[in-house]
Amino acid sequence: MQQNHSILIAGGGTAGWMTACLMAQAWPDAQISLIESPDIGIIGVGEGSTPSLKAFFQQLNIPDSEWMSACNATYKTNIRFINWSPASGNSSYSHPFISQLDTFSEKAFYSNCFSRRMGLDFETSPNKFFFNSYLAKAGKAPITPAHFPFRIEYGYHFDSALLGQFLRTKALQLGVTHWPLTIESVTQEPDGRIKALICNDGRVLSADLFVDCTGFSSLLMQKTLAVPFQSFASNLFNDAAVVLPTAALAHLPVETTATALSNGWAWQIPLQHRTGHGYVYSSAFTNADKAELELRTQLGLVDSAVQARHLKMKVGQLQQHWYKNCLAVGLSQGFIEPLEATALHLVQTSVQIFIDQYQFSQATALQQQQYNQQISERFERVRDYIVAHYKLNSRDDSDYWCANRANTELSDSLLQILDCWYRRHDLDQEIKRQQLSSHFGTSSWHCLLSGYGIYPALVATQDQLEKRPDPYQDLQLDAFFSACLLNFMPQQQLLTIYQGT
Template identity: 35%
Template sequence: MNTAPQRTLTIVGGGAAGWMTAIYLNRYFNAKPGALHIRVVESPDIGIIGVGEATVHSIRFFFAAMGLDERELMQEANGTLKSGILFRNWMKPVNGRTHEYFHPFEANLSGSQLDISSSWFASGTPGSYDEAVCTSVHLIRDGLCAKGKNSRAYDGVVPYGYHLDATLMARFLRRKAVQSGVEHIEATVSEVETQGDHIQAVVTDKGRIDGDIFVDCTGFRGLLMEALQQNNWQSFADALPCNKAVAIQKAYADSIEPRPYTQATALTNGWAWQIDLTNRQGTGYVYDGNRLSPEQAEAELRDFIGTGGAVLKAVHLDMKVGRRKQFWVGNCIAMGLAGGFIEPLESTGLHVINIGARLLATHLSSSEISQPVRDSYNELMIGVYEDLKQFIVLHYCLTDRDDTDFWRQAKASVEHCPALKQKLAVWKHKVCEYLDLAGSYATTFTDENYRYVLYGMQHYPDLALRPDPEQIEQVFARGKQKVEMARQQALPHAAYLKAIGTLPV
């Protein structure tokens, strides 16, 4: 029988990072109460940044594992579904048409004699790669979402993520965490008491709060980590120069219905997101603050989104792009923005919190925390951020745009990712395949995701293949049948949202 004394874990900061970590660790350690006392110290005066408001599809498995009701989550966070990201204007126009491609969450269509990518190149099939090998792009063009008439919770016709109001989602998670036994303290931290590489307590306007383990969820400030260790930040500014954002919340114009996908449109010095919630659209411009002033960026974003629908709110943000050199120092672990930040191009914010919380649970499972355990956690989290950086750089370095200095220099971003540069050279002569990326830490983005970006950005291999044309034709005929079956099952996005009570009937 394990008679180890109860430990206290103090999470400083709420938001998505604090409450996702609290609810996960509580469910992991306290199936029977008493193993770990978890408290969240949250200031009522510090707002949630909530940039992006979109997720990757794997967050479904987190919500499901936490026993959360999907319909309730979407109702309380003004949620909509997301089948992927439509990228627009990331290359020069083709035949007068704006360049675009879709990056879905679903796996590629299966091949036969050849893998599906080689089959597509060998077939000479007209149209884009995404149209040939996935279903989701056809559904979104028909206004259909990932949910079918008989889809169960957290299941769909195709994989999907969400668009969620970040503030409302955090409140929902807070309520569920407190109901399950997590202690919530509303207080503002004024001082961090340290001894060596350990935190002894935080001093707040409600008194001194101690703990055995501390989790820093204080956002870009990294309040606890900065008190413990200086020079603990690895900047990604050389590879990813976008360091500012302006976010605008916009009311819908009449008759507009929420789209079941995120849109990422390249502008002059960065890119703009458009994310549809049930009650409004979230838009934002992620840009290089060394090339644009906040006023110029806001003007460009307002011009891009147009005049339809009233602007509800505009917020300017400074982004600290990079990661901790050490995520776990002494008895303190950095989570969420306190640990690192990759610009929200692929909606990875909640994803890295999910990974961090899951890894923290297994690394905390021993009764005594040794340095090899901290080293293991640090190595894994560093790998996650470095791999995500590489995937984001992939989107920039393949551009052929040369209309601004930003885009001319974007091509050179690959110089800061030597492993990617080597792979791109190889991928000019062969398809990207699983083993090319098998050592990756970022499990969400595999060879299939890389292919959607590579071939969407027209980075094609020069192949000399002579497959059986009849077999190739059969492969893509099966793909078309799959699309038609999905069309018959999938619901219009607005119809699904009305059915679960998040849109008025």
């Protein structure tokens, strides 16, 4: 990019300031500005991440010790799903982030899952095969000592508002211009491209490229450029949430919990200064008052004066994420409910792919088409993984769960994955055939399907069991991972060290 190329980001928050940081680092000669209204707060639906946020901070050379204390953040190694599939016989299962250490155990997990798919009685609990589950159970931070030769992947829990403020400071240090103003109107060129944003103080801000980070309102892409929105409501029913904070936990977990309730699910996200709780539900099956009461009842806060916050969610994606001279990022481009904490991952991915592909002087319709196909594909495949959580549930306690299980609005990709599993074909090969590893890979799908107990009835005799090897037992994985745990310190101890630096 040449020095006179200008980029104007409309909207701040975590998505806006993350975009500003990535673009400013990639294009130090560009004129990058961000306008955000001081009157609009951060929605903050969920405050968790995938390991991609770790890569983001590493890319910007920001150590955990610098930002985590500023944002009251904690580590996240695992998501534990509670009461989603009572027919499995397990009250919960784990979906851990996959680390380098798991190269010793992944194939053992696949092998045992296949044996169980054949009707043999083998250990298939995900938490027994992945090291991050052991970290979660022990409450230990996923930071490796210098002498430990394996890389551990992890995400974070964080305060959304504080993270937005932290990234704003970093963006300003990278040369981004900040306009704390409100957008009053948008003007367009004769060919429909965005020309300028008119501010509440009369200022006119123009640019070569505009980035829409205005949230669900999608001021530039939907309201100005009339880009259609593709709803996912036919197979993702949840469209609302109620949020309640409680005091910080005495011992901070390194995992998120997602507990199934009558018409959705509730998260618990442990931060250093408080514990975040939220109930994600479908307004077609319950209402805000009933949802709030159910969450309060679960938390023991029925008579509490703590105020709840109610949110509406617009689940789906734009038909085009890059249109004319505007790029949509964050909630303005789309949203998939917070079940697997993919929101920031999709923000980061969308911006990074755009940076890799965008050349201002050579931008073409073909480039836009290829980019839009790539990002839309990522949204759809993440959606499939989330949809599977609902489709495969075995709850019978409400119309909501029965309707999810009866839902037939499934993509061909998801149908092929399920068909492969039920027919006892090689799931790893199917994931590779569909090129799904950049979304949710083989281990993630095995965790979900095994955790839900998607298996036939046991048919094995003791003789059959003895003839088939059991790599979980042969590799002595429990002893191996337990020994590895000795190299890690409790999370609280490490966070205390960070606070002193």
